[in-house]
Amino acid sequence: MAELSALFHGFGVILTPMNILLMFVGIILGVLIGVLPGLGGANGVAILLPLTFSMSPTSAIVMLSCIYWGALFGGAITSVLFNIPGEPWSVATTFDGYPMAQQGHAGAALTAAFTSSFIGAFVAVVMITFLAPLVAKFALKFGPPEFFAVYLLTFCSFVGMGKGSPFKILASMTIGFALAAVGMDTVTGQLRLTFGIPDLMRGFDFLIGVIGLFGIGEILISMEEGLAFSGKSAKINAKVVFETWKKLPQYWMTSIRSSLVGIWMGITPGGATPASFMSYGLAKKMSKNGNNFGKGEIEGVVAPETAAHAAGTSALLPMLALGIPGSPTAAVLLGGLLIWGLQPGPLLFVEQKDFVWGLIASMYLGNLVGLIVVLTTVPLFASILRIPFSIIAPVIVVICAIGAYTVHNAMLDIWLMMLFGVIGYLFKKLDYPLAPLVLALVLGDKAEDSFRQAMLVSQGELSIMWSNYLVGGISTLAMVLLFWPIISRIIAKVRPPKRDEFAAEQPVD
Amino acid sequence: MEPSEHSGAERAGVPTYVVEAVVAALVVLMGLIVVQGSRSLGSGWTTDGPGAGYFPFYIGIILCISGAGIFYQALFTKAKNTDIFVDNEQLKRVLQVLIPALVYVAAVQFLGLYLASAIYITLFMVYLGNYSWIKSVIASLVVITLFFCMFEVWFKVPLFKGVLDPLRFLGY
Numbered sequence: 001m002a003e004l005s006a007l008f009h010g011f012g013v014i015l016t017p018m019n020i021l022l023m024f025v026g027i028i029l030g031v032l033i034g035v036l037p038g039l040g041g042a043n044g045v046a047i048l049l050p051l052t053f054s055m056s057p058t059s060a061i062v063m064l065s066c067i068y069w070g071a072l073f074g075g076a077i078t079s080v081l082f083n084i085p086g087e088p089w090s091v092a093t094t095f096d097g098y099p100m101a102q103q104g105h106a107g108a109a110l111t112a113a114f115t116s117s118f119i120g121a122f123v124a125v126v127m128i129t130f131l132a133p134l135v136a137k138f139a140l141k142f143g144p145p146e147f148f149a150v151y152l153l154t155f156c157s158f159v160g161m162g163k164g165s166p167f168k169i170l171a172s173m174t175i176g177f178a179l180a181a182v183g184m185d186t187v188t189g190q191l192r193l194t195f196g197i198p199d200l201m202r203g204f205d206f207l208i209g210v211i212g213l214f215g216i217g218e219i220l221i222s223m224e225e226g227l228a229f230s231g232k233s234a235k236i237n238a239k240v241v242f243e244t245w246k247k248l249p250q251y252w253m254t255s256i257r258s259s260l261v262g263i264w265m266g267i268t269p270g271g272a273t274p275a276s277f278m279s280y281g282l283a284k285k286m287s288k289n290g291n292n293f294g295k296g297e298i299e300g301v302v303a304p305e306t307a308a309h310a311a312g313t314s315a316l317l318p319m320l321a322l323g324i325p326g327s328p329t330a331a332v333l334l335g336g337l338l339i340w341g342l343q344p345g346p347l348l349f350v351e352q353k354d355f356v357w358g359l360i361a362s363m364y365l366g367n368l369v370g371l372i373v374v375l376t377t378v379p380l381f382a383s384i385l386r387i388p389f390s391i392i393a394p395v396i397v398v399i400c401a402i403g404a405y406t407v408h409n410a411m412l413d414i415w416l417m418m419l420f421g422v423i424g425y426l427f428k429k430l431d432y433p434l435a436p437l438v439l440a441l442v443l444g445d446k447a448e449d450s451f452r453q454a455m456l457v458s459q460g461e462l463s464i465m466w467s468n469y470l471v472g473g474i475s476t477l478a479m480v481l482l483f484w485p486i487i488s489r490i491i492a493k494v495r496p497p498k499r500d501e502f503a504a505e506q507p508v509d
Numbered sequence: 510m511e512p513s514e515h516s517g518a519e520r521a522g523v524p525t526y527v528v529e530a531v532v533a534a535l536v537v538l539m540g541l542i543v544v545q546g547s548r549s550l551g552s553g554w555t556t557d558g559p560g561a562g563y564f565p566f567y568i569g570i571i572l573c574i575s576g577a578g579i580f581y582q583a584l585f586t587k588a589k590n591t592d593i594f595v596d597n598e599q600l601k602r603v604l605q606v607l608i609p610a611l612v613y614v615a616a617v618q619f620l621g622l623y624l625a626s627a628i629y630i631t632l633f634m635v636y637l638g639n640y641s642w643i644k645s646v647i648a649s650l651v652v653i654t655l656f657f658c659m660f661e662v663w664f665k666v667p668l669f670k671g672v673l674d675p676l677r678f679l680g681y
Contacts, residue, residue, distance in 0.1 A: 050666055051659075051660075051664040051666060052664075053666065054664065054665055054666070165578075165579065165582060167575040167576075167578035167579045167582065168575070168579055170571060170574075170575035170578075171533075171536050171572065171575040171576060171579060174540075174568050174569075174571045174572045174575065175536070175539065175572065177564075177565075177568045178539065178540075178543045178565065178568050178569065178572060181543075181547075181564065181565040181568065185561040187558075187561070188560075188561045190550060190561040192546070192547070192550055192561055192562070192565065193542075193543065193546040193547070193550075193565065195546070216610070219606060220603050220606060220607060223602050223603055223605070223606045224595065224599040224602055224603050225599075388638060390633065390634055390637050390638025390639075390640070391630075391634060391638065391648060393606060393633070394629055394630045394633035394634070395630060395652055397606075397610050397613065397629070398613075398622075398626040398629065398630065398652075398656075401613070401614065401617065401622065401626070402622055402626075402656065402660070402668060405617075405622060405668065405669060406660075406666055406668065409669070411617070411618055411669070414614050414617060415614060418610065418611060418614055422607070425603070426528070426532060429528075429594065429595075430525070430528065430529055430532060448564045451559075451564060452558060452559050452563070452564065455558060455559050455563075456558040456559075460554055460559070
């Protein structure tokens with residue numbers, strides 16, 4: 001039970017008045033981000049990252065991860081009350097959440113959503129507590145070929161498990177890699193692809209990309225639809241909360257199933273959005289009230305929310321243990337670690353015990369604090385959504401500009417952010433997924449380094465990727481996933497598959 | 510922003526597959542630039558391992574291939590998407606946000622983040638939100654003061670204050 005004592009040590013590290021205060025500040029900022037259109041988990045954390053530069057890494061990560069939890073909680077508020085998913089993974093929550101609100105059960109729907117989010121996240125954190133040290137210990141044996149194989153697997157699984165055109169996923173990913181290559185080459189020190197422009201020497205910072213792609217892009221999309229919010233009002237009082245809590249235990253099977261789906265999809269870079277849809281579909285199929293799904297069934301809120309939070313939380317496991325984030329937001333947190341001078345990866349568990357266990361402990365506490373905060377302050381946040389869009393929109397543009405500027409104190413970054421915003425708008429409309437672009441932009445240099453190291457070891461022979469069972473297995477799996485669009489087409493010819501009923505609603509993430 | 514009254518009635522604009530094809534062509538162009546750039550860096554094998562352009566070279570090739578694939582899918586398959594990409598009304602609304610935002614970014618270079626943001630929020634509210642001047646000025650001042658407290662006072666992150674810096678006397 002070394003993990004438990006380490007965990008209690010972690011609680012000891014974070015339980016200072018300052019950290020608790022930051023936790024509340026983080027949750028409130030996070031819910032605010034989750035509620036506001038155009039600001040989501042990834043770009044919200046990216047914008048607020050500079051605020052933490054002057055803090056100690058532990059306090060900083062406590063605050064940032066709480067922003068993340070807050071954003072996860074906040075997405076549910078807009079889905080239930082306004083039928084506007086604040087985040088892609090809350091789309092499935094609108095199916096039953098909004099009908100419940102229309103029938104006057106907004107309080108019950110929100111309580112169910114928040115509570116199941118908490119449960120999903122809690123199960124995932126327990127999993128991280130015990131699994132992450134094991135994975136990290138195992139990964140200590142990895143050499144460059146193994147690491148490159150894992151990177152390859154991460155990126156290939158976007159192609160294999162993603163929705164939409166595989167060419168678009170590949171294009172989005174390679175654009176990320178190409179932008180990551182710009183600037184100083186880490187091995188030879190040469191300037192690459194700068195075309196003589198001195199400002200490009202620093203390369204493209206992925207934080208700028210995240211802020212532009214998700215923030216400005218989202219604003220442009222919302223603008224196009226000419227948003228007029230029409231929301232249901234929410235009253236949550238203690239009575240509604242307790243009555244809903246009494247009903248929830250009968251859905252224990254759904255919760256467990258959804259948590260497992262979420263954990264699996266979160267560790268592999270499938271992400272929270274497919275997890276929520278998959279879990280909603282499974283619950284609809286297996287529940288005895290399956291026919292009522294879509295008309296305001298509480299189980300239809302429990303399933304996607306549990307899965308989305310379990311996935312969102314589990315995405316931090318590969319980030320901590322391997323240095324490979326499972327979602328754009330985890331990627332931003334990873335960027336934070338690098339800025340504070342921590343090297344993510346297996347050694348983190350050996351060298352930065354305080355930090356790692358502080359973070360894991362803060363996940364437990366942050367979720368609890370988050371649950372309490374959202375249950376008590378929903379009306380306040382719901383009223384923010386009633387502020388007209390013509391006030392919100394310029395404020396969000398300003399927030400994005402400030403966020404982009406503070407990353408490097410560079411003016412060019414604000415222009416780049418606007419450029420990324422236009423790209424984000426086009427890509428969103430044309431169904432290019434953005435997550436592979438962001439992850440490739442973050443991991444590009446590291447994936448390339450491990451590739452070049454592996455090639456140096458083998459003197460340029462690609463066969464090193466199959467030199468032993470471990471690396472060979474990962475590489476083979478990666479290849480299967482890369483060619484999955486073709487393989488699945490062949491399988492479909494032999495045996496026609498069942499139609500996916502939510503295929504149309506699921507956003508390309 | 511009120512939703513347009515005659516939306517759906519007359520949707521004029523560019524069909525989606527044209528935009529798809531243009532974006533795909535840009536992806537191919539980007540791939541070619543990357544390939545060209547990395548070839549000049551040395552995309553082969555040097556004495557001390559793979560050259561600086563080795564990895565980007567193959568990335569550029571994949572970019573070209575996927576761009577060509579999207580181009581083909583957009584133009585030559587049966588499922589050609591002929592829906593309108595944006596109609597004129599939507600395009601107008603998007604540009605209403607995009608162009609002022611670009612002007613704002615240009616203004617930031619001279620006026621600094623605080624002053625430019627205050628002016629931007631006020632003008633946006635007056636001209637696009639049809640608010641009265643008094644309301645707009647008050648709202649933007651409240652927002653900017655909040656940002657000022659948050660960045661300069663609480664979290665101690667200095668922002669660019671421009672050449673004028675009217676609040677220099679505050680000492681931040």
